Amino acid sequence: MSVTRMSALFGRTLREAPADADSANHQLLLRSGLIVQLAAGVYSFLPPAWRTLLKIEQIIREEMEAAGSQEMRMPAIQPRELWEESGRADSYGPVLFNLKDRRDRTMVLAPTHEESVTDLFRKVVQSYRDMPQSVFQMQTKFRDEPRPRGGLVRVREFIMKDAYTFDVDDDAFQLNYLAMRQAYYNVFERCGVPVVAVQADSGAIGGKQSEEFIFLTEIGEDNIILCPSCAYAANQERAEFARGEAAGTDGALEEVETPGITTIEGLAEFLDIPAETTAKAAFFLVDGEPTFAVIRGDLEVNELKLMNALDASEIRSLLPEEVEKAGWVAGYASPISVDPVRVVADPSVVDAGGLVAGANREGFHLHNVTYGRDWTARTIADIGMAQPGDSCAQCGGDLEMHRGIELGHIFKLGTRYAEPMDATFLDSDGERRTPIMGCYGIGVERLMAAVVQANHDEQGIIWPRSVAPFDVHIVPLGGSGDVASAVSEVESALSGKGLNVLTDDREERAGVKFNDADLLGAPLRITIGARGLKQGQIELKLRWDAEATSVPLGDAVASAEDALASLDR
RNA sequence: CGGAGCGUGGCGCAGCUUGGUAGCGCACUUGACUGGGGGUCAAGAGGUCGCCGGUUCAAAUCCGGCCGCUCCGACCA
Numbered sequence: 001m002s003v004t005r006m007s008a009l010f011g012r013t014l015r016e017a018p019a020d021a022d023s024a025n026h027q028l029l030l031r032s033g034l035i036v037q038l039a040a041g042v043y044s045f046l047p048p049a050w051r052t053l054l055k056i057e058q059i060i061r062e063e064m065e066a067a068g069s070q071e072m073r074m075p076a077i078q079p080r081e082l083w084e085e086s087g088r089a090d091s092y093g094p095v096l097f098n099l100k101d102r103r104d105r106t107m108v109l110a111p112t113h114e115e116s117v118t119d120l121f122r123k124v125v126q127s128y129r130d131m132p133q134s135v136f137q138m139q140t141k142f143r144d145e146p147r148p149r150g151g152l153v154r155v156r157e158f159i160m161k162d163a164y165t166f167d168v169d170d171d172a173f174q175l176n177y178l179a180m181r182q183a184y185y186n187v188f189e190r191c192g193v194p195v196v197a198v199q200a201d202s203g204a205i206g207g208k209q210s211e212e213f214i215f216l217t218e219i220g221e222d223n224i225i226l227c228p229s230c231a232y233a234a235n236q237e238r239a240e241f242a243r244g245e246a247a248g249t250d251g252a253l254e255e256v257e258t259p260g261i262t263t264i265e266g267l268a269e270f271l272d273i274p275a276e277t278t279a280k281a282a283f284f285l286v287d288g289e290p291t292f293a294v295i296r297g298d299l300e301v302n303e304l305k306l307m308n309a310l311d312a313s314e315i316r317s318l319l320p321e322e323v324e325k326a327g328w329v330a331g332y333a334s335p336i337s338v339d340p341v342r343v344v345a346d347p348s349v350v351d352a353g354g355l356v357a358g359a360n361r362e363g364f365h366l367h368n369v370t371y372g373r374d375w376t377a378r379t380i381a382d383i384g385m386a387q388p389g390d391s392c393a394q395c396g397g398d399l400e401m402h403r404g405i406e407l408g409h410i411f412k413l414g415t416r417y418a419e420p421m422d423a424t425f426l427d428s429d430g431e432r433r434t435p436i437m438g439c440y441g442i443g444v445e446r447l448m449a450a451v452v453q454a455n456h457d458e459q460g461i462i463w464p465r466s467v468a469p470f471d472v473h474i475v476p477l478g479g480s481g482d483v484a485s486a487v488s489e490v491e492s493a494l495s496g497k498g499l500n501v502l503t504d505d506r507e508e509r510a511g512v513k514f515n516d517a518d519l520l521g522a523p524l525r526i527t528i529g530a531r532g533l534k535q536g537q538i539e540l541k542l543r544w545d546a547e548a549t550s551v552p553l554g555d556a557v558a559s560a561e562d563a564l565a566s567l568d569r
Numbered sequence: 570c571g572g573a574g575c576g577u578g579g580c581g582c583a584g585c586u587u588g589g590u591a592g593c594g595c596a597c598u599u600g601a602c603u604g605g606g607g608g609u610c611a612a613g614a615g616g617u618c619g620c621c622g623g624u625u626c627a628a629a630u631c632c633g634g635c636c637g638c639u640c641c642g643a644c645c646a
Contacts, residue, residue: 539605
């Protein structure tokens with residue numbers, strides 16, 4: 001394919017990583033001279049990095065096409081009205097980069113393209129005969145993230161592969177969805193990154209169900225709940241878990257003095273009872289409404305679940321003065337005598353029998369507080385936060401929690417966009433119907449970061465063959481004419497075989513060249529030195545291997561191809 | 570947005586407490602020696618000390634404001 005000379009390569013390696021870099025992949029990407037930061041969450045990609053990104057894109061492209069999707073391109077600049085039409089101008093609000101054109105019209109830089117693809121659909125598709133449809137693009141997205149972090153993991157400008165499907169009904173949709181799902185597994189496999197698909201919250205994209213493709217790594221920013229006994233896997237945002245046996249008591253309400261006891265922990269100790277036999281109250285402002293959430297004392301409220309249970313879009317903790325204004329006594333709050341309209345109860349307190357709860361009066365609690373008899377809630381919903389050690393809702397196994405990076409996310413959108421934007425088609429029975437949509441995203445640079453994170457050692461990157469910027473890194477040693485001609489011969493032969501070659505033609509010492517070769521991480525290193533050449537030998541070393549092997553100069557190309565082929569297994 | 574920290578040459582850092590010629594390592598340039606895992610010696614180039622204002626005879630250093638970047642949290646496909 002090509003030969004690149006290190007002396008001419010745009011970019012330089014660094015011995016020390018910039019202090020800003022925390023994770024291994026971020027440090028290595030910076031040290032190897034692949035990326036350079038311009039602003040918070042905004043990076044340049046130098047030639048080798050760009051080559052890897054193109055390779056990743058090509059893998060994605062091939063898998064998307066295999067799944068029956070067609071590549072296309074939509075604009076990054078969009079009129080804000082489009083977002084008002086779908087109702088996301090506000091909900092997506094702060095993340096949108098806004099700008100004005102010369103006529104003072106407000107435009108946005110697109111953070112995602114559900115709106116524009118839905119608009120396209122309604123302009124292009126009229127009939128069920130035109131369905132199903134599946135399209136995708138690789139395109140730069142802009143998101144003014146509240147906090148960019150982790151190098152390429154969370155940035156404000158990035159390439160996303162986003163795909164969209166349109167189907168006549170749920171059954172048809174399922175086919176598209178499963179094809180995409182398989183394509184995602186294929187993409188990550190081919191890029192050398194292990195992933196697990198987990199149930200997820202669909203967040204600002206909306207829709208009914210979604211799955212994230214997670215690369216498990218301690219540097220990840222998502223908490224993933226996994227069951228080692230069965231296949232259950234979910235983002236902690238929505239993970240379910242078993243509540244265990246009801247532990248409550250029977251009996252009449254009975255007040256008990258609990259001076260200064262305002263925490264569940266303190267209460268359990270003071271009364272010498274397990275936290276499982278208490279009820280905890282937590283106060284939130286949900287879409288502007290003060291909300292009283294009740295859950296078993298040993299559990300925590302999952303705010304996202306609570307928000308979803310109320311079909312709301314905003315939630316935060318209630319401020320102390322707001323708690324007081326609502327007439328609730330922090331530390332001693334009781335669901336008794338609270339307007340049930342305000343109350344959301346977790347199943348853990350509904351089925352539990354009598355629990356110890358606040359008396360709604362400073363310094364007192366109540367025994368035997370029983371749902372149904374003493375209080376009720378308008379909404380009963382799973383609002384509990386799954387924690388490691390909880391029991392799996394499917395099989396009872398002990399749940400584990402791991403950190404992970406979300407590399408891809410696939411959504412069942414239903415009619416979330418088509419309906420408000422009035423996108424319809426005429427079905428075979430002459431009825432006008434709304435298409436069932438799906439959308440499917442992959443963060444391309446984030447995937448590159450994951451590739452490095454999953455494939456490196458102390459010395460540097462170890463690129464999987466499939467996405468390596470260079471297949472072969474040639475290290476000439478010694479300045480003799482023999483070395484130069486052997487290098488020239490080998491590099492052009494390899495290049496003629498379709499390989500990308502990087503030759504370190506700099507006047508550096510061997511140690512420098514070897515260290516840079518390890519850092520840059522080409523799968524195969526070929527050392528051509530004056531010493532070996534006297535015996536007609538050159539050396540081959542796979543980046544994964546500790547030792548090099550000598551082969552005759554004449555066998556260089558064949559041996560190199562064999563060595564590289566061995567990586568593909 | 571709340572909390573913490575940092576901004577001094579390309580990278581990593583010291584100097585700031587106690588104001589007085591801006592330093593060290595790496596990298597870079599030239600030369601010599603060296604030559605298979607970041608070598609040695611010599612001579613160099615390179616800095617509005619983030620920005621603006623104030624105090625002072627004098628500010629990298631003290632004071633005020635602002636900007637930028639990182640981390641934790643909130644938030645977020």
